[in-house]
Amino acid sequence: MQIKEVRWLRPPDTILKLNTDVSSLKNPYSIGGGGILRNSLGEMVYAFTIPLGVGTNNRAEALAAIHGLQWCVQHGHKNIILEVDSELLTKWIAQNIKPP
Template identity: 45%
Template sequence: MEGRFESTSEIIHSVRQWISLICRDMHASTHISSFDLQVLKSLNVQAVLSPNRRCKTITWNCPSAGWVKLNTDGSSLGNPGASGIGGIIRNNHGKLIHAFSSFIGIGSNNRAELLALLHGIQVCKSLSLNYVHIELDSMNVISWWKSKRCGVWYLEDF
């Protein structure tokens, strides 16, 4: 601060306090490098270490005979932000029938998830695939599909 003089020990104390506050507010998933841990240790500042992550095995199961499976996903870098969609259609042996991905402009994650599903359904229709098992990870889109109502004004036209 201008016009104020602090001793070296006061400055070090202030820096420690400031870093301690930052460490306290870090999320448990924040990754800290070993060098940063050494610096924090030398300043006698306790770091919040992220807990061990638990792995969960995700499996893909083939659809029943005569059916195909459509898996879709949408994402947005920011919300709203640059968005993209993707999907894959496989037969009951797991063989690839069709895959797609596309940049869809700036939008929300929900818009991307919904457009991914709609595009996937359009592809299935264009390929005359009538027995389609659909898998996606958006609980919002699943809820909208089941209720036959989106509830988000800017997505209602889809």
């Protein structure tokens, strides 16, 4: 077992950071997600939790990120760092692998 310290790092002054994560009772089963958007001072701009129906944890990761990013766009926030803990989602976004 290895223990690794994880810390939230502030974004640059003109950028907001969106962190999202999900929960799945089983895979696939009921899924939900949430997120928090913060400014460079660490102040909360927006936070959410959202039921996402039934699906896989990978679907939940994508839907939670999409929900948070859509909120940002709808409210005029365009300079966003998206931070997730899903390696698969990061590969989908970077187009390293094709999503289903």
